[in-house]
Every structure is written in structure tokens, then in C-alpha cells.
Amino acid sequence: MPADAFAERYAARIAGMTASEVRALFAVAARPDVISLAGGMPFVQALPSDEVLRVVSQVVAERATVALQYGAGSGQEGLKVRLTELMAEQGIEADPADVLVTVGAQQALDLVGKLFIDPGDPIAVEAPSYVGALSAFSVYEPRYLQVPLDEHGLRVDELEDALRGGARPSFLYVCPNFHNPAGVTLSTDRRHRLVEVCRSYGVPIVEDDPYGMLRFEGEPLPSLRSLDPGNVIYLGTLSKVFCPGIRIGWTLAPPEPTRQLVLLKEAADLCSSNLNMLVAETWLADRGRWTGTLASLVDVYRSRRDACLASLERHFPAGATWTRPGGGFYVWVTVPDADTKALLPAAVDRGVAYVPGTAFYPDGSGRDRLRLAFCYPPEDAIEEGVRRLGELLTELPAPSPAGSRTT
């Protein structure tokens, strides 16, 4: 049998698949001489490991028969109650019956793609968008309607223009808080307008909120889910506010789509890990513990954000612009006339990694953008990484006067 005997049988969706640029970078970025501003790995070293050990041991000592067994497809009831309490702290009212526990929010994205996308269906996404969402959706072969962002988040007026012009996306995927990769937050006015527009055109909203609780200053803005519970599938995760190693995400949606999502979840992996779900439930059972840990994580990331922004001011060439995130993990940089993908090998040679902008656009635009993740390296490494990169960018030919946009 020839080596490509399997390939002859592959589904059409496989032809379009390529290795994620972000994932591929993780290997490079693991080299000890490279400062990685690429991957969005949470700084789990900031977790109180003795507390984590206590929680895990407690789960196995007291609830082994449940922890080691198969669980319910929609998730452990006790965890779903805790997740609704966590959402309540952000002003989101929810019934535990409307929650489906997933393997990180990434699995929720896969299930959303399965639920809505037939090959060729249009879906609306922010440009740029989280690269992992694009990977998850692309498996189901959609056409992308790209809606631009600016410093106030999604350009709702542009979405409205497209809908008025006849576009009928199966859903809109949006990350309103501390956007990945753009670092921007959707303004309150636009949130209200967005839910109105989507409702009037019958476009369901998929609201991805991994970073909402990592707010460095100011007050939370209303979630899209809280503004229109009947038309939003909300995606949450513990990966950034606790840890990704237990792979706990969830969906909050109206009962009917939740019923379908549960069936798709069961077909995909039967159920999430009971051990992990009980660890999460037990972690969240002590409000002082999880909110205290979250506050200390916010302090860590705020300080790193500050270091990143100060370093950019210091080391990046005139003409470069960047966003000023009020939370989350990412700064989004525009370097007019640069080709950030082509530059990456030179950057890695100098000991710094980032993610090129093209990874975040379905149509491959974003050549002059790059994403810096400030979440993982300590402040001095961030400064040194930004310095190395700034040095490289400063050596580039001066940009032409045209072609300078902020997001």
C-alpha cells in the first residue's frame, strides 16, 4: 500500500488544514535562549501550590468513587453550580441547567462549529480573531465574514453594513473583553448596539470571555449574555483564572442549543474528566481562596502589562503603534510596512518570539501586525525581549508615510 493510502480517504476538510503557527512556535519558544512573547501560557507558578495539592488530595481521598468514574455528559452538577456563582460575580445570571462543561473553552469552540457550520456557511468573526477559534471553526469549512476592530472593539457599524447588504452569518464570534490578540475591549455603547443588531437580523452571538476576570483597572462592562440572554452562547474557562492543566471550560446558552451542545459533547468525548471537574468544584467552593488567588494573578499580569508597555515606549521605533489593554494577556502592535511573518526567524535568532499578525486573520492579512503576550515572562525578560525586537525593527527601512492604522 502506498504511503498516501490514508490520504486518499481523507475528508475534504483535511485539505485546508495546516499546523497552527502559534502551536508550531511553542517548540521554538521553548529554547532557553529565546524569550517567548508568543504563547499565551498563564503563569501557573503564581498559584498557591500547597492549596492546589490540598484540593486535589481532598477530592481523591473523599470522593474517589466519583472522581475516577465516568461523569454526566453535561458536567458535574456541583461544578455547574459553582460556575454559575462565578458568573454571578460578573453580573451574569445563569441556571446551572444551562451550563455545559467542556474541555477548556477550545472544545466549546469546536462544538459551536459543529452545531452551526455546514461547508460554505458564512460566519462573522472579528478581524483579527483568536487563532484557535479560527482553527476550530475552519474544520467545518465556513466562509468568513471579517469585521474589523478598532480601539473600542468590534466595528458594529461595519457589521451592520454587511447585514444590511444581505450577509446572513450563521453566528458572530466575538471576544469583548481584553481581546486576543488585539487587547481591546468592546465599549458599552457598542455592546448595546451589537445585541440589538444581531437580534434584529437573527444572528446568534458567540461571546468568548476567557480574560474578563483579569481586569487591571476600572469596572466590568456588561456581558453580551447579560444584555440579551436569549441570543448569546457565552463561553467561559478556568484556564486563565485558575489553571489550564485541568482543561475546564463551559458554555452558557439557552436550553435548546444547550441540549444540542450536550449531544455533540457526548459524541465527541462522552464526558469531561470527573477528577478535574471535582478539583475545579472544590477549588471554587472556597470563595476566599479563588478570589484571593485571582487578585494575586491580576497583580502579576498588571505589572507585566506595565512592563511591556513601558518597554515598547522605550525600545520600539517611531511609527510603531500598539494597544493599551486594560486586562488580559496581549498587546497588539502595528509596525507599518513590516512583514512580521518574514521577520520572525530573525527575531528568534536574536532570542525573542512573538506571533505574526497573519495568524489571526482568515484571509491572511495582518502582515504589519504582531501579538506580544506579556503573561508568562517576568518583567525583566519582557523588557529584554521587547528591546531585542525593537532593535531588529529599528534596523528596518523607514516606513512609507501611508498605510498607518491603529487596529
Place this chain on the structure above:
Amino acid sequence: MPADAFAERYAARIAGMTASEVRALFAVAARPDVISLAGGMPFVQALPSDEVLRVVSQVVAERATVALQYGAGSGQEGLKVRLTELMAEQGIEADPADVLVTVGAQQALDLVGKLFIDPGDPIAVEAPSYVGALSAFSVYEPRYLQVPLDEHGLRVDELEDALRGGARPSFLYVCPNFHNPAGVTLSTDRRHRLVEVCRSYGVPIVEDDPYGMLRFEGEPLPSLRSLDPGNVIYLGTLSKVFCPGIRIGWTLAPPEPTRQLVLLKEAADLCSSNLNMLVAETWLADRGRWTGTLASLVDVYRSRRDACLASLERHFPAGATWTRPGGGFYVWVTVPDADTKALLPAAVDRGVAYVPGTAFYPDGSGRDRLRLAFCYPPEDAIEEGVRRLGELLTELPAPSPAGSRTT
């Protein structure tokens, strides 16, 4: 917005989705007065819980920074090495680089469906087949080519006839050892013939082996993977030989399909739980521990199999026939002229649950079959459950002389 606003946007695949009969039964079977011979839940109470606690605590105490972080999409290297050692004990040679760790073998089935199935593509499955595999594949909208089983497993001659007649399935899905639901094992002669036939017609084999290590007597037969490594995707799981609560399964495949499966895995959930992968790795690191535990599980299940078969002899009506599994979890019963799906509510009323045969056939045949799982209840409960069911079946009108087949 009307209640079905989401539904208007659903993908075509959703129309054919219904709740799994097996999953729906789990709720009924949880009633304390009902003896469940329905779900295939491993008897995790037989695990040495102090040893499990020690392993979990050790992982978090010594490797928290890894355990709590994101992991590699293909799985932790250390675990992949341990899984190849485990497979080596069954005569399967494997390179850890060809292993992909999944969320139970169920996720592997979903990834296989994604890899191979375009809507309308034919795939070949045993009739009956594992209901969860049918659920996973059906999401991708295949046409099913059903190949019957007998007491020696898949009727390879029938498959060959279909291929000779022009059928070109994208793959064959087969469970050679202690089949779910049929309890039968593919004979050595047929294994050799099967890999020859599939190779000559260019049909990849998906070999699902959740129960192979739960052998009650005799010697292991050669895996299809070991007979033709270049044309088989082998699926393994720790759910039955350790525990399902950590959701660890895997694929072993040639490098090219493995590369695609890893990309699909990353798109589906980024990576499996590092905590769970390290627990599995640490559990398997002590060969005496895991093989000793496995031997004690085999003793438990053998004794329950014996109780189940003896109870069937004692309590089931003349005319009923059943398989005699040499391992695994299931006995497959034929009750001529019965409608096992219609009978189920009456059975539950009498305090016993099973899975009706129709759940295991894509075309809804199998009305006169039922699956008994002997894995979870103790011997006396198995006897009482079989007695209750036998009593109900004995009250049925006598079967007609025709229509009696064994598998």
C-alpha cells in the same frame, strides 16, 4: 426572537441527532431500586484508592508547574512512552512519536470521523457496533455499510463480498476483542484474512481495543495493528484497565495520519489535561502496581461474567441464546420475536435495566437483541437482575419457530 432562532442556523448534521439511548438510560439506571445491567461503567471501587491518592498527590507535589499548565497537543512525552510499554505487553510494537493522547478513546473516534468522513461517504462497521462510535461517526454524516458478526467476530467473507461488489468504505471500524456489545472475539484466521482484504482494497482499518487487556482465560490473539502496522489506526484507552475519570485514550497510527489527527486534536481542545496525563504516566511507571491492579480487575469481571452466564442459564426462557465472552464487559442476548426496546419500560418497572439491541445498529435492526453489562453490579445483583428480566421474558408469548439466529 422566536425560540427556534438558533435552530434556523443549525448545520445539517444536527437534524439527524438524537439522544443516545444508552446515555438516556443512565438516568433511569441510577434509581436505587433498579439493577442496571445497562451502562458499561467500570467497577472503580476495585482500584486501590490509597495508591491512587499517592500517585495524584505525588504529581501535584513534585510536578505542579507542568501538571497545571497547557500541554503538547499530541500528549505528554512521558505518558506516550508508558503507553507504548503497555502496548508492548500485548505484542504491539510502537514508537511514542506515533501515539496521540486523546480524551478517552471516544475522542479518538470523533477525530477519526473528522479525518475521513465527508457527508455521504460510506464507512464499514460491524453490525452490531459500539453505540458511541456510531454517535461519533454520525456527526459527520456517513452512509453505513453494515457487516454482520457471528461468534467468531466480523464476517470477513461478507466484507469481502461487499468490496468485490464495488463498495469502497473510507475505513472499516472493528472491535476485535470482547466486542461491545456482542462479547465475541475475532478469530486469528479471520484477523489474518481481514488485514489482507483491507489492504488489497485500500480500506484503512480502525481497530478499537478498549477491552483487550481484560481477558479472563486463554492467550491474547494478534492485534490487527501488529499484523499490518501500515494500514491500521489502533485505539486504546485506560478507562477499563485503570479508570475513566482521567479520560485518557490514545491513537497509534502511521506518521502521516497521526500528523493530521494531532492537528484535529489541537483544533478540538488544544491538548489533553496535563494533570490527568501525569497521573496516568505515574500510575503506569510502576509496572507491579498497574499489572497487579489489572489482574485484580480481571478477577472481579471474570467472576461477574460467570455469575451472569450462570444466571442466564437458570432464568432465561428456552429459545433465548447468548454469547459467552472470554473477557470484557458484555453478554449479547437474542430473544426470538421479542421487541427489547418496547419491553424496556416494563423491565425498569420490575427493577432491571439493559440496552436494547436497536441502539447498536445504524439501520435500527436488532429488535430481538439486548446487551447485558456484567461489569458494575456485584454477583448477587447480577443474578437478581437477570432473574427479574428472565421472569418478564418468560411471560412473553412463545416465539415462532423461525427467526432464530445467534449473532
